[in-house]
Amino acid sequence: MKKDGDKIIFENAADLPDMAKSMGTTRFNKTGTWRNERPIVDTDKCTGCGICWKYCPDMSILEDENGKAAIDYEFCKGCAICVEVCPVKAISMVEEEK
């Protein structure tokens, strides 16, 4: 069976498992490509409270070395919930570049 990172490549029916079982997590599925707008964190304003982390539906808020918010652009779908919940308005949306 061939693997491309986390993704398993199925070439024919024999590669499929013979029963319904999980062969890995969906982490191979980079949902960041869905995004139209990207969130940008202003690290000067960010207090590292963790509120955006609480409400992110895609687990895309990371913590940088200073304990402040950073965005995982591989999975962020650009819903902008973090922009709305930030108490100090440290996150803003900018249009995604091609």
Place this chain on the structure above:
Amino acid sequence: MPTIKELTRTGDLFTSGHRACAGCGGTIILRLLMANAGKNTVVGAATGCMEVVSTIYPYTSWDVNFVHNAFENSAATVSGIETAYRALKKKGKIKKDIKFIAYGGDGGTFDIGLQSLSGAVERGHNMLYLCYNNGAYMNTGIQRSSATPFGAHTTTSPAGSKIKGKMQQRKDLTEIMIAHDMKYVAQATPHNWSDLSNKINKALALNGPAFINVLSPCPLGWGSDPAQSIQIAKLAVETLYWPVYEYENGKYKINIKPKKPKDIEEFLFVQNRFKHLKNEKELIDKIRKHLNEKWNELLNKEKCTN
């Protein structure tokens, strides 16, 4: 209870890469559920949005043992697993303490899965049943369910010139579960994060069945802005649309009592599913009256049981 900072370092047991819509409330609930439940957990799912988006065969978004069964029997499946676990533990073949969670959407809980849920609760299995309630069958294209609120537009209760959306009130499943004489039943929203986290911990610590009904904002089905999901969940509590309360050992407790409740219109008109009600004063009065009656009933219940 762990703090946010501690939770951020636990790693996500419900992983990224799931195919939920941007701004989905259900995934916020599930990741919080897993952050509190921990690694030694078995999760069973009814068919629904959160099952479809998290299990792309042969992958899943779950870093724990996960079982998917049909629409109606997530509670029955998990009761079976729990019974097998108890038998094996008695024989000494399993040493670990394992938690059992079943979840379903409002379709899989209010309508189709109600009898298996009722059966599992009556048998007293040690499990938590969590319902993420987005108020319709969103996964198959927004059909009405018995959790759909009065006046909401869905594809099977369309709003037209004569009939303005669904003309029946929603079912109060939380009260039905309380009528099973359960030890722990609660209602919550993802906005009140620490409250929901507390409730999940209480339910998992219990030796017996527990039920939590969580409001899950759905940008697609509700016709709302994905960025506003959390604010809408907040408005639902402030307008008395979704009371946040718990029932523990025979006692009601309302966790959040808005000091000055907002008018229901503030909640309705941020969603397109209610936009046809804009000039329907009578129907809005009907919604307002129903919610106020329910709220007063709840206040009385709290007073009577404490």
